[in-house]
Amino acid sequence: MRVRLPILLLSALFSLAAPGGALAAEQTLIFRSAPITVGPYEVVQGTQRVDSPQVDGYVVGMSADVVDADGNVVPNAHVMLHHVVFAKVLAPDYTCVTYRDYDGMAAPFPVQRFYAEGEEHARLQLPSGYGYPNSGQSIWGLLYMLMNHHDFTHTVYIRYTVRYVTGETLTPVKPIWLDVRNCRADPVFDVPGTGGPGSTYAQHYELRMPESGRIVAAGGHLHGGGLRLELSDETCGSMLFQSLPTWGGPMPMPMMHEPGPSHMSAFSTDAGIPIAAGDTLRLNAVYENSSPHVRVMGIMMAFLAPAVVVGCQPTPPLEVDLGQPGTPPHLVLPLLRKPSGPLARDVTGTSVGDYRYGSQRVSIRRGTTFTWRFVGAVRHDVTLANGPVGFSSPSLLRGHFSYRFIRPGVYKLFCSLHPTRMTQVVTVR
Numbered sequence: 001m002r003v004r005l006p007i008l009l010l011s012a013l014f015s016l017a018a019p020g021g022a023l024a025a026e027q028t029l030i031f032r033s034a035p036i037t038v039g040p041y042e043v044v045q046g047t048q049r050v051d052s053p054q055v056d057g058y059v060v061g062m063s064a065d066v067v068d069a070d071g072n073v074v075p076n077a078h079v080m081l082h083h084v085v086f087a088k089v090l091a092p093d094y095t096c097v098t099y100r101d102y103d104g105m106a107a108p109f110p111v112q113r114f115y116a117e118g119e120e121h122a123r124l125q126l127p128s129g130y131g132y133p134n135s136g137q138s139i140w141g142l143l144y145m146l147m148n149h150h151d152f153t154h155t156v157y158i159r160y161t162v163r164y165v166t167g168e169t170l171t172p173v174k175p176i177w178l179d180v181r182n183c184r185a186d187p188v189f190d191v192p193g194t195g196g197p198g199s200t201y202a203q204h205y206e207l208r209m210p211e212s213g214r215i216v217a218a219g220g221h222l223h224g225g226g227l228r229l230e231l232s233d234e235t236c237g238s239m240l241f242q243s244l245p246t247w248g249g250p251m252p253m254p255m256m257h258e259p260g261p262s263h264m265s266a267f268s269t270d271a272g273i274p275i276a277a278g279d280t281l282r283l284n285a286v287y288e289n290s291s292p293h294v295r296v297m298g299i300m301m302a303f304l305a306p307a308v309v310v311g312c313q314p315t316p317p318l319e320v321d322l323g324q325p326g327t328p329p330h331l332v333l334p335l336l337r338k339p340s341g342p343l344a345r346d347v348t349g350t351s352v353g354d355y356r357y358g359s360q361r362v363s364i365r366r367g368t369t370f371t372w373r374f375v376g377a378v379r380h381d382v383t384l385a386n387g388p389v390g391f392s393s394p395s396l397l398r399g400h401f402s403y404r405f406i407r408p409g410v411y412k413l414f415c416s417l418h419p420t421r422m423t424q425v426v427t428v429r
Contacts, residue, residue, distance in 0.1 A: 026060065026165045029053055032067070033158040038079060038148040041256065041336075041420040045102050045145045045186070045395075049089075052140040053162060058131025058170045061163030062086070062115045062124040066146065066156050076119065077252040079154050082145040083118040083221070086160070087111040089139040094176045094304075095207055096183040102395065103379070111141060114175040116301055119249070119260040122219050127268045127319075130216050130305060131170035143185055149252045173216060173303040178231070178283040180205045180298040187299070190390045191225060193292030194407075200227065201289035203298055206234070207281045212309035214272025218302035219243060219265070219321075224258030225293030225328050227286045229300050235279040236312035241267055243300060246323035254336055256419045258293060263323035271316040274309040288328060292390025294383055295416060333385045335412050336420040350424075352396075352415075354378050357424045364405065366428050371402040380415045380422065387411035388428075 031051045038044045053059075066074045066081045091112035093099065099107045114132055115124050126132070148154050180203040181187035191201045220229040220243030229243040242265075249262025275281065285298020339360035344350070349371035351358035355378070364370060372382050374396040382401060383392040388409035393401035395417060405411070405428045415422035 025167055026163060029162045029164050031160055031162065033142055033160075035155050035157055036144065036146060038146050038154045038156065040151045040153060041148060041254070043082070043145065043147045043256075043417045043419075045417075047101065047141060047143045047185075050086075050140050050142045050158075050160075052138055053134060053136065053164050055136045055166055056134070057164050057166035058133055058172070059114070059124070059162055060126045060131045060165055060170070062160065063121075064117050064158055064160040067159045068156060071159070074154070074156055075250070077149060077250055079156050080119065080147040080149065080252055081117065081121075082147050083116060084145075084158055085113055085143040086115040087113045087141045087143070088134070089141045091138070094174055095178065098183060100184050102185045103397065104394065112175065113177045113301075116221065116299070118221050120221065120245075120262060120264040122221070122264060122266065125217065125266075125268055126173065126303060127216050127270045129171055129270070130173050130303070131165055132175065132303070133172045147256060149254065149256065171305050173305050176207070176302040176304055178205055178207065178281070178300045178302060180283065180285050186395065187297055188295040188392070189298075190392055191287045191289055191293040191296060193289055193390045194388075195289035197290050199289040200286050202284055202286045204282055204284045205298075209275055209277055209279045209281060211306055212275060212277040213304040213306040214274055214309065215240070215302050216270070216272040216305050217266070217268040218300055219267075221264060221297055221299040222285065222287075223260045223293065223296035224331070225287045225291070225296065226261065227288055227328070229264075229298060230282075230284040230286065231300055231302070232282045232284070233275065233279050233312070234282045235276075238312065238315065240273050240315055241318065244322070244325035245328065247326050247328055254420070255331070255333060256336070257295075257416065258331055258333055265320055265322045265325065267318040267320045269316055269318050272305055272307070273315050274313040275304070276309045276311060291330060292384055292387070294390045294392045335385050335414060335423045335425075337423045339423050339425045349373060351375050352380050352382070354380075355418055355421045357422060360424050362424065362426045364426065364428055366408050367404070367406060368428070369402050369404040370426065371400050373400045374398055380417060382413055382424075383416040385412045385414050392416070
């Protein structure tokens with residue numbers, strides 16, 4: 001059953017709205033998801049319907065935390081909020097017609113993504129006078145990925161705070177989700193890490209704007225090894241904004257994945273960045289490429305206020321929450337369990353059952369195409385922990401994944417969902 005905290009903190013500013021003299025208010029509403037159980041040293045992914053404001057109004061700010069049953073914030077070192085995404089169900093998304101869930105299945109209805117948060121703990125903060133319109137009849141959904149850094153089960157909740165304006169008319173904004181692997185619940189790609197010192201690797205996404213307007217706020221999401229997110233107007237040849245990572249946050253132990261930034265720079269502006277209809281927006285996610293970085297993302301959430309814009313216009317001054325940008329640390333992710341069993345030599349594949357690889361120690365010749373066959377009742381994947389080239393499989397219940405090993409060396413692999421239970425070493429001769 002869903003749990004809702006009926007907390008209405010009438011903490012903000014009250015004033016008389018112009019139309020009809022009605023009382024206008026900014027309210028701080030606090031909600032809580034249904035309980036989420038995360039097993040020892042495991043990662044849990046899922047979706048659920050969640051509560052939302054029950055009156056018409058505008059979302060002007062939003063944040064989220066992982067909390068326990070008593071409402072205490074659970075730190076990342078215990079249960080990490082890897083990422084959460086809030087969406088309005090049955091509303092069309094700006095950049096995605098068909099959205100696919102964690103199992104790769106197409107959603108039977110549209111979902112409009114309007115807020116997300118990861119390890120950087122991004123907050124939605126629209127400039128004064130702007131708001132994301134919401135109906136009291138709207139249905140909200142939550143997609144989440146949480147990671148348990150302890151050897152015992154945690155039951156936690158996603159507590160989300162919504163700053164909500166009613167009784168007055170704000171300038172409406174539309175959420176634009178820019179993603180180099182768009183329309184997926186797990187929009188990841190791999191950085192091979194074969195470029196040498198100082199090299200970079202980039203993936204991009206382009207959107208031809210169907211309407212004109214002004215981007216009044218935006219922020220980004222990167223993973224370990226990320227250097228920057230670049231938002232540009234290719235039609236006008238102008239760089240609009242760069243979201244830069246801050247490093248040096250708490251490092252949860254054991255290290256179950258490469259830590260991401262502790263902050264990503266974001267901006268807001270009353271004037272808005274002008275974009276004309278037909279302009280091509282380009283999001284470029286740039287990673288360092290001297291070592292592998294797997295299952296990474298490149299996402300920017302922007303908010304557009306539709307308005308008449310003609311031609312190329314200059315970008316106004318931005319109020320940037322910069323953080324302390326720096327270069328990502330070089331980390332080698334260890335295997336948390338030593339693979340065991342007999343050495344399988346010159347084989348071309350193995351099974352992936354529940355919580356084990358059929359062959360945990362493998363030796364093959366360079367150029368071999370190796371296939372993992374998924375046969376369990378739980379989703380698993382194949383992900384590089386460390387080795388010569390970064391690669392990973394989708395998380396699968398059934399089916400198979402193949403990879404051709406063209407670089408010799410020792411590939412230490414694990415299931416990113418069960419990193420302390422499922423490990424494998426493939427030696428390529």
